[in-house]
Amino acid sequence: MSWGRHIAPGQDNRKLPEVQVVISPLHPTRNSPCLAVLQALEDGLKRADADPSVKAVTICGENGKFSAGADIRGFSSPNKQGLGLGPIVSLIERSEKPVVAAIEGIALGGGLEVTLGCHYRIAHVQARMGLPEVTIGLLPGAEGTQRLPRLIGVPAALDIITTGRHISASEALKLGLVDEVVEENTVEAAIRLANRLIGQPLGHRRLSLKPVPKLPNMEAFLTEALVKVKKRAQGCLAPELCFQAIKAATEQPFADGVRKERELFNILLTSGQAKALQYAFFAERAVEKWTTPSGASWKTASPQPIRKAAVIGLGTMGRGIVTSLVKAKIPVVALEQDLEYLNTGRKAVMLLLEREAMKMEQGGQTLDFNNPARLQFAVDFDVLRDVDLVIEAVFENMALKKEIFNKLSRICKPEAFLCTNTSALNIDEIASVTSRPQQVIGTHFFSPAHVMRLLEIIYGRHTSPTTIATAMQLAKVMKKVGVVVGNCFGFVGNRMMFPYVQQAVFLLEEGSRPEDVDQVLEDFGFKIGPFRMSDLAGLDVGWRSRKDQGLTGPTLAPGTSARQRHGYRYSPLPDLLCEKGRFGQKTGKGWYQYEKAGGRTAKPDPWIHSFLSEYRDTHQIKTRFIDQEEILERCLFTLINEGFDILAEGIASGPEHLDVVYINGYGWPKHRGGPMFYASTVGLPNILAKLQKYSEIHPDVPQLRPSAFLKKLVAMGNPPLNDWMSYLHRQSNKL
Ligand code: NAI
Numbered sequence: 001m002s003w004g005r006h007i008a009p010g011q012d013n014r015k016l017p018e019v020q021v022v023i024s025p026l027h028p029t030r031n032s033p034c035l036a037v038l039q040a041l042e043d044g045l046k047r048a049d050a051d052p053s054v055k056a057v058t059i060c061g062e063n064g065k066f067s068a069g070a071d072i073r074g075f076s077s078p079n080k081q082g083l084g085l086g087p088i089v090s091l092i093e094r095s096e097k098p099v100v101a102a103i104e105g106i107a108l109g110g111g112l113e114v115t116l117g118c119h120y121r122i123a124h125v126q127a128r129m130g131l132p133e134v135t136i137g138l139l140p141g142a143e144g145t146q147r148l149p150r151l152i153g154v155p156a157a158l159d160i161i162t163t164g165r166h167i168s169a170s171e172a173l174k175l176g177l178v179d180e181v182v183e184e185n186t187v188e189a190a191i192r193l194a195n196r197l198i199g200q201p202l203g204h205r206r207l208s209l210k211p212v213p214k215l216p217n218m219e220a221f222l223t224e225a226l227v228k229v230k231k232r233a234q235g236c237l238a239p240e241l242c243f244q245a246i247k248a249a250t251e252q253p254f255a256d257g258v259r260k261e262r263e264l265f266n267i268l269l270t271s272g273q274a275k276a277l278q279y280a281f282f283a284e285r286a287v288e289k290w291t292t293p294s295g296a297s298w299k300t301a302s303p304q305p306i307r308k309a310a311v312i313g314l315g316t317m318g319r320g321i322v323t324s325l326v327k328a329k330i331p332v333v334a335l336e337q338d339l340e341y342l343n344t345g346r347k348a349v350m351l352l353l354e355r356e357a358m359k360m361e362q363g364g365q366t367l368d369f370n371n372p373a374r375l376q377f378a379v380d381f382d383v384l385r386d387v388d389l390v391i392e393a394v395f396e397n398m399a400l401k402k403e404i405f406n407k408l409s410r411i412c413k414p415e416a417f418l419c420t421n422t423s424a425l426n427i428d429e430i431a432s433v434t435s436r437p438q439q440v441i442g443t444h445f446f447s448p449a450h451v452m453r454l455l456e457i458i459y460g461r462h463t464s465p466t467t468i469a470t471a472m473q474l475a476k477v478m479k480k481v482g483v484v485v486g487n488c489f490g491f492v493g494n495r496m497m498f499p500y501v502q503q504a505v506f507l508l509e510e511g512s513r514p515e516d517v518d519q520v521l522e523d524f525g526f527k528i529g530p531f532r533m534s535d536l537a538g539l540d541v542g543w544r545s546r547k548d549q550g551l552t553g554p555t556l557a558p559g560t561s562a563r564q565r566h567g568y569r570y571s572p573l574p575d576l577l578c579e580k581g582r583f584g585q586k587t588g589k590g591w592y593q594y595e596k597a598g599g600r601t602a603k604p605d606p607w608i609h610s611f612l613s614e615y616r617d618t619h620q621i622k623t624r625f626i627d628q629e630e631i632l633e634r635c636l637f638t639l640i641n642e643g644f645d646i647l648a649e650g651i652a653s654g655p656e657h658l659d660v661v662y663i664n665g666y667g668w669p670k671h672r673g674g675p676m677f678y679a680s681t682v683g684l685p686n687i688l689a690k691l692q693k694y695s696e697i698h699p700d701v702p703q704l705r706p707s708a709f710l711k712k713l714v715a716m717g718n719p720p721l722n723d724w725m726s727y728l729h730r731q732s733n734k735l
Contacts, residue, residue, distance in 0.1 A: 069109025314345025525669025
């Protein structure tokens, strides 16, 4: 990596003798301002400054990318040389020679902060810009929180910095973030501008010297903005500290604001949240490199192209899946059981697509869905003859799924892949009725399927590596996060959710109210607590599944104890609610009451309170006060405990998989890094001790009994999360 004092490739040096073009050979892969680049940037600027033949400077990136920002791995190890980007941005700004940024490709994070030091900014029409530091638990720490509000005003700067969103060149131009947008060669345009600027005054272009544009009601605006930022942040510190840094820009001179920015940056850097968010960032990349216990892996398996897909069943899930496929530009056939269902499904899909098209239009994109070659509706399975992949999303019923897969196996071309969107059913059993079990796979989408990023990809005993690779590729094309997991009841996500929800219900039996439990988990950072979630999803879904399993309903053996099944504790509370028609939001009543059927505002329900107290009386349960600590520990530690069993069974190849599933599919707070990362921060010996304690109090709840793998890791000295899997088959003397 070196710095050049040369004109950009393709530039004619002789025609522009007075312009020094600084080519920034930034990070080898992402053009990040790593240490070598910072040093080179500083040297280049100083040399340009000292050389009287250089009259102006242009800064650009190599290979059509300005800069993707600081390499976030670097933040965990402070820069020993003391070379920071902030002082270099100031150095750029102080230059007596005009400096023009030529922004091509992307200018993110530290990269965009570099451009804020430049006196002028020119962007290519396709360039994208942003300050995404907040998404990894930090703030733009190279004076960006002080310069951006001075350039584009407080409201726009707050929006960009506290959300971390990327903006297009046209939006940047509207906001005044860039001075010009060009369609041709950006570097040439920047050189032309730099030439025109030679000898012109620069004082008014130095952002650190400018005041922050005033708002007539700045104080009121900031108060309101803080409320919004905090609400969105749900316990994540970074957005609020970004806000504080920008507020400092409105109240203090530039140098003091920079000091404040540094102070806030250091708080974030050492808060633990930045570490969790950075872990989550890398975990998402790690799960792309899937492996299975039989040795199949992303390295050797190649995906097959999907030129046309089909979705069977246009209910809650199918509608979202079709929408996602259309958005991914994969031609799709949507199939229902009869014309009536088809018409309902078609209307729902079209509505979703219209809304998506509107959203995309705002970002300057289009969505073509009125073309039958792109989207076709049908009731006849014959139209599936030429599709490359089918996603089945019919009712959660094994007999029905088997009937459909048997039909698909006979109708679809031999090389077509058959996917099932089951929540928990056995993939092998579904595959067993086909003549191609190697091409059968579970693709578990999350509701709403066109919004939620998670795609759990479940391989069965016979699923081929090619099929897994194809499903992973599909996830990528649909802009989802695919996580490859093994086949077991509930797979990873729902299997871990089961003991969590079970504990929540047990807590109600013992003395809590639904709103108490939800509040504790929402304060922890979950988007919604287990009871609000259950009301949203519909209590009838679980009821049907428990009836199918013979846990409740007419098949339950007479004389079965109300609160025991197979010798273990069971709570009939959710069943009792369903028997009273309380299915949640859809019926206007569930664990909460709603303004009407389909209402969304959950209000604590006095009926539930007296129902619970009668229930406790009937079963002679002494109501006790349950504190927040117990609620949190019993719900979270059983979920984590199940995670250790999943790892030990080889259902997932590492803790990151479980964490990515929980962050992207179950509303786990990202700033806590996922359940297994959280466990590592709490300390495995602490989790083990608490599980042992609760298990002694509740010996009839197997989910509270510590997992053997958890015990082993504690016996092995509580190794760091990255090493857990290497201990799976190691002997421990202490066990
Ligand atoms: P749903 O009840 O909303 O829709 C199922 C659709 O399948 C209905 O429109 C029905 O007409 C159609 N269908 C039934 N038999 C058919 C046949 N023979 N041919 C064509 N279409 C047929 O169900 P939902 O909620 O969309 O669930 C579908 C699957 O997705 C289930 O296996 C469920 O467990 C799973 N799932 C559901 C989630 C949810 O939040 N609802 C989340 C993740 C997975």
